[in-house]
Amino acid sequence: MTVADIYTQTTGRFSRQRLMTAAIPLGVLAYLAYIFVAFDIGGLMGRLRVDNVMTLLSDTYSYKTHVTRDTRTGDVTVAIEGERRGTYAPGTEPSWVSTLDGVTTVGLDADNIVTFDADTTSWDIPGYGLLTATRSGREITLNRNPDTLPDWISYSSARVDVKTSAGRLSVTRNRTEVFRYAFGWELFWFTLDSPYYGHSLFALLFGPQLDPAQSNLVGMWDGFWGNAMWHHGEVAWALGETILMAFLGTFGAAIIAFPLGFLAARNFTPLAALRFSVRRVFDFVRGVDGLIWTILLSRAFGPGPLTGTLAILLTDTGTFGKIFSEALENVDNRQIEGVQSTGANVVQRYCFGVIPQVVPVLLSQVLYLLESNTRSATIIGAITGGGIGLLLTQAIITHKDWEEVSYYIVLIILMVMAMDWLSGVLRRRVISGRAV
Incomplete structure (x- = not known):
């Protein structure tokens, strides 16, 4: 190859690179221009109803x-x-x-x-x-x-x-x-027909007994928990359902996916056809979104937390199966060979040579998805899955009390924060072993 040929090839390569460098930004700009026209971005301000927005915001607080x-x-x-x-x-x-x-x-x-x-x-x-x-x-x-x-x-x-x-x-x-x-949120503690309405906390705790049948403390709790307008007892039960859906769905998926992960790992299942079949099953169940599974399963089991749990379980089985199989393919064979040299059988080699290597990774992923599924369970619950998501959807649809909607949103945020904190504590205790 002559110097002229090398120069020609190098010049052509640089020209193509310069063309691509200019074409990519132009393509992005053209796509953004199409979005601006297709979604009528320019007309958004004309359709904006500031009065409706302000009314909605004021209703929340x-x-x-x-x-x-x-x-x-x-x-x-x-x-x-x-x-x-x-x-x-x-x-x-x-x-x-x-x-x-x-x-x-x-x-x-x-x-x-x-x-x-x-x-x-x-x-x-x-x-x-x-x-x-x-x-x-x-x-x-x-x-x-x-x-x-x-x-x-x-x-x-x-x-x-x-x-x-x-x-x-x-x-x-x-x-x-x-x-x-x-x-404010009026009647959040007691309704108007409650004998405890309109009294200060000091008067209720240290004042005279208002209901002859029960103490003020017991009556306050009954009046609050059974509040007929805010339904605190039903809301607490719905929060428990949401957390239960996330917990059972996540750990149920992990239990199912763990043995299947060995079938999908190349170093544990030499039969290619079996590996291919198991991996395609993982792709199928995680390829269908949890909301779609919820709609399909609701036809079979009806609305409720069981439907949401099964939807999370199916989706996460595919996700965990892929993660677990990849973790198993990356194990160190020297540790397995060390256990085998002691005369251990197959089960013992798996228990002492494989599982200790992958447990930190698997637990970390399970705990992370548990935290993520707490949020997902709220959305799944909104589609006939039950839990706090269903209450939130009903409150939004009725357009009755938007302060009730904001109440549910605050509880959901606190629930997610609590699960995030708990997940972090478990990771530190179980995986790294640091004191909390």
Whole structure:
């Protein structure tokens, strides 16, 4: 090969490299441009509803008190989150609600006062002016031009909705409803019908006994655990189901995958057809996502934690089988030969020559997936798998109490943090042997 040939080949190779260096960024930019157009990124800001976002966020850390007047009966009820257990008894309503001569007055704050009777609802909104909705037969009319209403006022002949930072108003043919927001999670400890509601912790612990049938401490626990609005007992049970799904699914998969890992390891199973078959089984069960397994298994076993457990078990059996077989293929044969030189049989060689080498790696992977499956069990539980995920999905779908959604999310985060801490402790104790 002449010098000219070498120069020609080298120049061509450099040219191709420069072309690839320029083509890859251009391809990425072209793909990003396609995404921008295909997903209409430019129109996102136009579709953004800031008022809905703010309403949702406020619902997560505050509660609503509903003041409702039924048009047919004329009854006015005041209830926290509209719940029966949160309904104030007549004469015990908050001081910002008053009814006199058929006219109800609701003070959202010092500047926002809503008044309504059988036919007319009025709200003098600061910075906007007086808004009046009047029922005329089957229609609702406003004192404002419907064509010039701001975005935070929704109007039709059958319904009027007003959303401001001070509160909300809904007027329909059948009812008038005012929503007053307040910070916190009201009735989190006790419902309104509980004798312990409205008392300080000091008064409950050191004050007189409120229920003659039981002590204050026992009654407080019963009232909290059996709270009919927050359902703390059911939530705790659901958390236990989620952790149980992750635990049984993970360790069940590890127990099944461990012996199968020997069949998939090249140095323990010389028969290629058997290795190939076992590996393809691993690929199949882990190739189908856990959510898909949940849907399929729910047809056979119905909804519940068993379905979620089996879904995690199937998926992780494939994952563990691959990890275990690769760990077994990397064992040091010299340790096995040392055990064999003592006259040990096959089982003893496996017990004392193979397993001690792979246990740290296997336990580390099992504990890591246990931590990961705690999060996955929440998602799997949302698809008819049971547990806290199912409660979270139901709370989101109903759009009733978003503070309940935030409560579940906080519990899920604390559960994952606890499993992460426990997994780290077990790894240090079992694998490295360091004191905790």
